[in-house]
Each structure stands twice: as structure tokens, then as C-alpha cells.
Amino acid sequence: MAEKPIRLLIVDDIQSTRDNLRKLLSFEDDIEVVGTAGDGKEGVEEAQRLHPDIVLTDVNMPLMDGIQLTEQLTQDLPASPVIIMSVQGERDYLRRAMQAGAREFLIKPFSHDELVSAIRRVYAMELKKGTFLARTAEPPPAVTSGRSGLGEVFVVFSAKGGVGKSIIAANLAVALARETDAKVALVDLDLQFGDIGVMLNLNHSRSITDVVDAQDHLDAEVLDDILAVGPAGVRVLLAPVKPELADLVTPDHVRMVFAEVRKLCDFVVVDASSHLGEAILQVMEIASKILVVTGLTIPSVKNARLTLGVLESLNIDPERVLLVVNRVDGYSDFNKEATEQYLRVPVTVQIPHDPKAVSDAWNQGKPFVETQPEAEISRAIRELVFRLVPQEQAALAGGDKKRRRGIFGR
Ligand SMILES: Nc1ncnc2c1ncn2[C@@H]1O[C@H](COP(=O)(O)OP(=O)(O)O)[C@@H](O)[C@H]1O
Ligand SMILES: [Mg+2]
Structure with missing residues (x-):
């Protein structure tokens, strides 16, 4: 017998289903079935008595249904996660089950x-994920030492495309530069379909493919010549101009880029593609923070869970993973609390859905933190800056230069 079986409670109103399971x-x-119950109410009582490792429940039941049962257990017995069973086609149940906190x-x-x-x-x-629960969304502790010599790397990632990685990465880099006066680089690692050049309206002929050409003599100075200069002085390494050139860039080239760019800059923001490759x-x-971006829709949150699962399986310290919720409006499938419950990770920052600010910025070829610095969406990005770089560290990274604006105390 396994060292300690998983203790399961089965809740279903049909006796034969319970017996079959x-x-x-x-x-x-x-797996050990430690108890059964015939309705939601009895299910809650049994769960409170038995403290099972997992509750497996039907949806349609008398007295209290499986959704209500899930809601109650999520609140009262968070250590007894719920798996819901339902017949096909009950799509609405899927949404409600996830909102209620069901795990599967x-x-x-x-x-x-x-x-x-x-x-x-x-x-x-x-x-x-027990460890995740203990965490709060408090800002990271302030570091007391200054720049270690190599710039800090922040990766913006999601296993799903179209969630706002590029827009967040571009605005974050510019906001970092403005708020801290530190030297900031933005690296477009969406090698096939990089958007940063268009987004920031950079008319620049050199890209990461030039790193390939310079691989035998690449150093900080050579790399510096390849970088474009974007808003607020952000140094930008552009993606190849054509998708077919992406294959020329190997993981080794990427490693060389980071070795050098971290010598040049205090902070390096990375816009990633949705593909989890070696590069x-x-x-x-080497990143100090990985920002996982998600929307509040069912597919997006499901994919965020997959993404977090992948990071976890890679043994990435949960402390380095920050959850960023993008395109928040009143019509989402989830709210912040339900998302946190479901993903077991606190939301670090919520970025509002603001199509106007975003499209105005696109049209001007500038980041919205510059075109609409006072909009909520820009404030959210600055909040992210603050979460990534505590004030003391920002001041150190910026050296003696005076900070332009006291945005930290908004
Ligand atoms: N907060 C937001 N408000 C409005 N539109 C947004 C927001 N975030 C992203 N978008 C839009 O969603 C689309 C996808 O964003 P993008 O940054 O390209 O995603 P990704 O890099 O993850 O594929 C873009 O058209 C972008 O303008
Ligand atoms: Mg992108």
C-alpha cells in the first residue's frame, strides 16, 4: 500500500453511482474512499467531520447542489479541494463550478x-501549492544593497497569445525607465512575430539577427550598437524582421545577449512568445521575476493554470512568479478573488481593459504610459513597477540622478 492514501469523500444523490465509484x-x-454522502448538506457535514483530502461531488442534488457545496467547502475547508462531476453540455456549470472554487x-x-x-x-x-497560500500580494522586501553588477531580468510570459504580454512589456519598460531613472532594456523574444518595433514605432534596421552575425565578437559595446533607442531612453533589442529569420537565433545567441545586456542595463524587460522553448x-x-499574464475569461484562466503548472514543474520558485491580470472590466467570467482561489496565487496587479487608451497609443506609436499617463491603465503599470522594484532599490539603480516625478506616492 502507498505510504498514505488520498482520503476521498464521494457526494452523489444516486446510491448506485456512489457504489460504482x-x-x-x-x-x-x-486512494481511499473515507465516506459518502447523498446530498450537498450531508456532504458538508461529512467533510467537516472527516476532513478528506478531496471531495468528489455531483452537481445536481437535492437540498444543496454541488456548486453550493463547493462554495461552502472552498470557504470553510480550503484544505479539502473539490472535483465536480457533471454531464456534458452543462457549460454554464463549468463556469459556475470554477467560480465556486472547484479544482477540476x-x-x-x-x-x-x-x-x-x-x-x-x-x-x-x-x-x-500549499506554500502559495501562505503568500500575500505584499510588495517584495526592499533590498539594502545596490546594483550587483548585472541587471535584473523581468520576463513577461503567458502560454496563451493575445493576453497583452507585448503591450505590458513595452509599457512596463518605459514606466520603469521613467519612474526609476535606471537604465532599462526591452528584449523582444517573440522571435517570429515580435510586435515591439511596431508598437513603439521604432525605425531601426538592426535586430537580434545582427547578434547572430556578431557572435564571434559580441560584447557589451557591440550589442549597444545593435539596440534601438525607444521612449524614455529604453534600449530595445528588436525581433527579426521576418518570421523565417527566427530560426537563425539559437538558445546560445540568446544566452550571449543576456550576458551582455545585463552589463549595460539595470533592468531588462523581456517580451516572450507563448512558446516555451529552450531560449x-x-x-x-536567470530572471528575478516572471510575470504571468492572464485575462479573466475561462480559457485565459485555464491557460494561466497550465502556465503556472509548467513553471512549477520546472521548479521555479513561486516567490519569483507574479500573476498579472489584464483587461479587467465588469463583464469578466471571473473576479480577482475567484481567480486567486482557483489559481492559488495572489494577483499582483490588475490592469483595466481600456481599448481607447490602447488604440490611441498604437496610433501614435507610443506607449500609453506616455500618451495617457494619468489613465488607470497607466497607474496600474506604475503599480507593477513598484511591485518589482521597491523604492530604495529604484533610487540606487538610478544612481545620483534625480527622480523626475514622485510617482511612487501617487
Ligand atoms: N488592457 C487592455 N485594454 C485594451 N486592449 C488591450 C489590453 N491589453 C491588450 N490589449 C489588446 O489585446 C491585443 C493583444 O495584446 P498583445 O500585447 O499583442 O498580446 P500578446 O503579446 O500576449 O499576444 C492587442 O490588440 C492589444 O492592443
Ligand atoms: Mg506579443
Whole structure:
């Protein structure tokens, strides 16, 4: 028998379903059914009595349904995560189940394998993510030492495209430069479809493909010549002009770029593609923060969970992962609290959905933190700056130069 089986509570109003599930799971050494209940109310009572590792529940039940049960358990017994079972087509249930805090959703009929792997997955996640819960969204502690010699790297990432990575990376880099007076670089690692050049209206012929040409003699000075100069003096390494040139850039080239750019700048912001290849993985390894961007829609939050799972499996310290919610408006599938519950990670900053500020900025070829510095969307980016770089560190990075504006105390 496994060292300590996963203790499961089954909640379903149909006796034969409960019996079948129990029988099905009796073959698994690592899962033990510790109790059953015939409705949501009894489910809550049994959960409170037994403190199971996982509650497996049906949706439609008398007295209290599976959604209400989930809501209550999420609040009262967060250490007993819920897996909801429902028949196909109940799409609305999926949304409500996730909002209520359910960790998995099984669509009936499901196979034995699907059931067992869902139980194991949720349990494994619960074990690992226990540490996430203890965290709060407090700003990082202020560092007392100054620049160590190499610039700090912040990667903006999401396993899903179109969530706002590029727009956030570009605005973040410019806001960092303005707020701290530090030297900031922006590296476009979306090698096939880099948008930074267009976004910042940079008319510059050199890009990361020039690093390939200069690989035998690349140093900080050579790299400096390849960089474009963007708003607020941000040094920008552009992506190749054509997608087919992306393949020329190897992970080794990317490593060389970071070795040199960190000598030139205090902060390096990276706009990543959605592809988790070797190049971006090695950048994540040296990054001090990885900003995972998500929207508040069901597909986006589901993908954020996958992204966080991948980072976790790469053993990236959860302390280095910040969750940034983008395009927040009143019509989202989720709110901040439900997202945090579901992802088990605190939201660091919420960036509002502001199509006008965004499109005005696009049209002017400037970041919105410059075209509309007082808009909420720009304030949110500055808040992000503050989360990444505590004031003391900012002052040190900026050297003796006077800070332009006292934005930190908005
Ligand atoms: N907060 C926002 N408000 C309004 N539009 C946004 C916002 N964030 C992103 N967008 C828009 O969404 C689209 C995708 O953004 P982009 O930064 O290119 O995403 P990614 O780099 O993740 O693929 C762009 O058209 C952008 O203008
Ligand atoms: Mg992009």
C-alpha cells in the first residue's frame, strides 16, 4: 500500500453511482474512499467531520447542489479541494463550478483513468501549492544593497497569445525607465512575430539577427550598437524582421545577449512568445521575476493554470512568479478573488481593459504610459513597477540622478 492514501469523500444523490465509484476506486492503492454522502448538506457535514483530502461531488442534488457545496467547502475547508462531476453540455456549470472554487471538472461519462488522474493531479497540486497560500500580494522586501553588477531580468510570459504580454512589456519598460531613472532594456523574444518595433514605432534596421552575425565578437559595446533607442531612453533589442529569420537565433545567441545586456542595463524587460522553448527557459532561470499574464475569461484562466503548472514543474520558485491580470472590466467570467482561489496565487496587479487608451497609443506609436499617463491603465503599470522594484532599490539603480516625478506616492 502507498505510504498514505488520498482520503476521498464521494457526494452523489444516486446510491448506485456512489457504489460504482467506490468499487472503481477500490483498485487504487493510493486512494481511499473515507465516506459518502447523498446530498450537498450531508456532504458538508461529512467533510467537516472527516476532513478528506478531496471531495468528489455531483452537481445536481437535492437540498444543496454541488456548486453550493463547493462554495461552502472552498470557504470553510480550503484544505479539502473539490472535483465536480457533471454531464456534458452543462457549460454554464463549468463556469459556475470554477467560480465556486472547484479544482477540476469531470464530464460524465468519464473513464476510470480520467477519474484517477484527476484525483491524483488535484492532490499533487494541493500538496505543492500549499506554500502559495501562505503568500500575500505584499510588495517584495526592499533590498539594502545596490546594483550587483548585472541587471535584473523581468520576463513577461503567458502560454496563451493575445493576453497583452507585448503591450505590458513595452509599457512596463518605459514606466520603469521613467519612474526609476535606471537604465532599462526591452528584449523582444517573440522571435517570429515580435510586435515591439511596431508598437513603439521604432525605425531601426538592426535586430537580434545582427547578434547572430556578431557572435564571434559580441560584447557589451557591440550589442549597444545593435539596440534601438525607444521612449524614455529604453534600449530595445528588436525581433527579426521576418518570421523565417527566427530560426537563425539559437538558445546560445540568446544566452550571449543576456550576458551582455545585463552589463549595460539595470533592468531588462523581456517580451516572450507563448512558446516555451529552450531560449525562454534559460532566460526564466536567470530572471528575478516572471510575470504571468492572464485575462479573466475561462480559457485565459485555464491557460494561466497550465502556465503556472509548467513553471512549477520546472521548479521555479513561486516567490519569483507574479500573476498579472489584464483587461479587467465588469463583464469578466471571473473576479480577482475567484481567480486567486482557483489559481492559488495572489494577483499582483490588475490592469483595466481600456481599448481607447490602447488604440490611441498604437496610433501614435507610443506607449500609453506616455500618451495617457494619468489613465488607470497607466497607474496600474506604475503599480507593477513598484511591485518589482521597491523604492530604495529604484533610487540606487538610478544612481545620483534625480527622480523626475514622485510617482511612487501617487
Ligand atoms: N488592457 C487592455 N485594454 C485594451 N486592449 C488591450 C489590453 N491589453 C491588450 N490589449 C489588446 O489585446 C491585443 C493583444 O495584446 P498583445 O500585447 O499583442 O498580446 P500578446 O503579446 O500576449 O499576444 C492587442 O490588440 C492589444 O492592443
Ligand atoms: Mg506579443
